[in-house]
Structures are given as C-alpha cells and as structure tokens.
Amino acid sequence: MAIHVLYFASVKEKVGLGEEHVSPPASVATVSDLMDWLAARSPKYASAFANRATIKSAVDQTHVPLSTALGEAREVAFFPPVTGG
Amino acid sequence: MAIHVLYFASVKEKVGLGEEHVSPPASVATVSDLMDWLAARSPKYASAFANRATIKSAVDQTHVPLSTALGEAREVAFFPPVTGG
Amino acid sequence: MTTVRVQAGPLDPGAELNAFLKDTPHAGGIAVFVGQMRDFKGADRGTGERVSAMTLEHYPGMAERELGVLVEEAKQRWRLDNVCVIHRTGELLPSDPIVFVAAASAHRADALEACTFLIDWLKTKAPFWKKETTTQGPHWVDAARADDIRAARWEKPAN
C-alpha cells in the first residue's frame, strides 16, 4: 500500500518535510495506526505526533476522525486545527 | 400655534401638496387631533387620513404615536409605513 | 467613526467598501449589506409583475437623522470601530444599488450582527418610500409584514 502523506503548519515544521510517499505494512489499518507507525520512525516524527488531541487529519482531501480506516486511501494529511478566515 | 406640516408618499399625493404652515386652534392638542382637524378641511385631506391605521407620524423628525401631545412641536409629518432599504 | 449619507446620485458599493476598509485598517471583521432594486413586485420573482423603474422619496432631514439614531443604537449594542449607512433617493432602475450598510469590529460576530440589525431597523424606521412602475403604472410599495417581524427581533423588552 503506497500512500501520499502530507504535513502542514506546525506538523510540517516538526517532521521537517511537507510530503512523502510511504508504504506501511498491512497491519496499519487506520489513520491512527498510520500516525503511530510514522511516530515510531524518528524523534522528529514522534515530536510531531506527541499530542494527538491537537492533530487533525484528512483522507483524500476530506476531514476524517483518526479512527477512520485507510481502505483505498491515496492521500492522507496531518495538520493542527485550522486557523484561516 | 404655527406648525410646519409635511406629507410624504401616498399621503402627499392625496393631500395634493408636500408641506404647509397651519395654525390650528388651541383645542388641537395631540397629533391625532391635528389629523382630525386637517381631515375636516376638504375631501382631499379626508381621503389622505381616511385609514388612520396606515398613517404614521413624526414630531420634529422623531417617530411618535398618534396620541403624542403637540406641545411645542414645530414640525409634524404624516406618511405611510416606510419602505426603504 | 460613523458615516450616514442620503444621496440622489449613483451608489458604487465597491468604491464605498474600499473607502470604508481604508478608514478602518485595524478592524478584523467587516460585514456589509447591499440592497439592489429588484425587477419584480412583491416577494416572488416567479409570480411578481415586472418592475421597470422606481422612485425613492425621503423625508429630508429626518432621513439622515433617523439613520444616525440607528447607527448610534448599533454602537451602543456592539463593539464597533466604524459604521456606514448610505441610502439612495430619486430615480432608480432595476439592479441599481439602493442601500449600503457596513459595520467593522475587531470581532466578526459584532460586525455581522450589527449589520443585520442596521438593515432590519432601517427597513422599518428610516423615512424612505418606494414607488414602483409596472405595466399597470406607478404605485407605492406596501410595507412588508415580514420586515416588521424581523425588526421586532431586535426590540429590547420594556422595563
């Protein structure tokens, strides 16, 4: 499973990059699982995802709760609460 | 007592003029009295004030109920409900 | 800051908005309402007779005064940095802007509510009268009961 992962705002700054393609194992079934899997990669990722309550996600450009199954997701984004307008 | 009386919109059209100066007798104590006194002047005035429920008034450029005492009023206006905006 | 203007000449909402923003550089939120002349009579475009022209009569002196009273009331109720109300008079054609209301605040809720309040009260309190021309000829527009109901929402309970 190849997924295009995007990071925005403070999450992007902590991870140190804006996007990447990842291929997590089949055991990574939900957005939350993907976050755990990414967080285990390095201290930078761990720091970006340290406070889960503040992280929002979108799958294929639609807001979703972290419990959402990845299914056929092609694009998953992680970001802090939005502050536009 | 000299009063500047103004008429607007349909009231003006029925009376046939936009403003005039009148000197009603002392018995004309309220806006309502003034309306009665004017209505008695001619059929045109009577027609303008025939349906009192639809007539609004202002004394010295402030909306008032018809029961308002004229007191020292210098300018009294009669008009239908407003329809601006 | 406040602006109240009654004018016989054309109203340019875009120019008024930019002038208002320029005068209010520190406000975070600006709410605006523009009323345009409609080309049909009544509430429903599907059934309303076509309207080809309009004359807006007003009570000179009181119109400006009453708009000023409405603006002061809005400034008492909400935290506003700037308020502007401009109303047309005279001859209008369909699509012509009739009224421009703007309210600026640090907080968008104040700007949005004040703008709604101003147009609601203006509709039932400011001394302007519309005369429309349809194929049946010219006639004075009747006040709308819906406007009274909306305006009443903003009345404060009497003490």
Added chain:
Amino acid sequence: MTTVRVQAGPLDPGAELNAFLKDTPHAGGIAVFVGQMRDFKGADRGTGERVSAMTLEHYPGMAERELGVLVEEAKQRWRLDNVCVIHRTGELLPSDPIVFVAAASAHRADALEACTFLIDWLKTKAPFWKKETTTQGPHWVDAARADDIRAARWEKPAN
C-alpha cells in the same frame, strides 16, 4: 452560480464586490464579510502583542475543495442566487484583506445568514493556517475556542 478562489496575490474587496453584483443583477440582497489581517495577537487589541507580518499556509487542492463543500452546504440551506468565497495565501501585512465572502439572494435574511454561516464554518473547516510574526518571532496561531462554539451553532442534529 458560485465562485471559490484561493489566491497568493492581493485581494481587492471593492473590485470583488462590484464583480459579484454585476454577476447577480436580480438579487435584492447581498451580504458580504471581509476579514482583514489584525496587527495584534489574540482577541484584545489593548493587551495583544503587536503583529508585524503573517504567512498563510494552505493545503492546495483540499482548500478549494473544502470551500466548495461549504458553498454547496450554504446553497442547500438557503435560497441563494450567487455565492463567492475568496481566500488569500502567502505573505500578508496588517490590514491586508484575508478573506472575502459574499452571498446574494432575493431575500436579505437568506443572504445575511448564509454569509455568517460561511465565515463561521470556513474558520473551523477550511485548511488554512496562520503564522504570525511578533517581536518574539514567528509562531503558529492557535485555533480559537470561540470559533468552535460559533461553528457548532450551525451543526444539524444527527439523525
């Protein structure tokens, strides 16, 4: 009719308003909201640190998509002839317009409510993030609890 635009260049609210009016000649009521960059941090100008600049980051693709979703939701809820949402990105200075929202309807209540709804939901749903520069340096703006509360007023009860 709808317009959704995310743009890096300057936003001219007056020009956008006049273009919107030109596209909507038959609407009786047009409600507009303009958000400007504030020059202080937080909710209170008296106590907030000075802000000298701002960077607006967005999620390209999803930002336009999400604004489109909001506009469609508004058109489902109210009778609207036209809706426009334009949002800035990139580098901004104090007083620069950030967002322009316009809603047009035959009925002013629809235009005013839809405009309020759109800015309330945009604030909590559209993927934009503000980074402010103060004397302490740049920092990401925290989401405001007050925005969540206002946005929640428009949630429909779940069935």
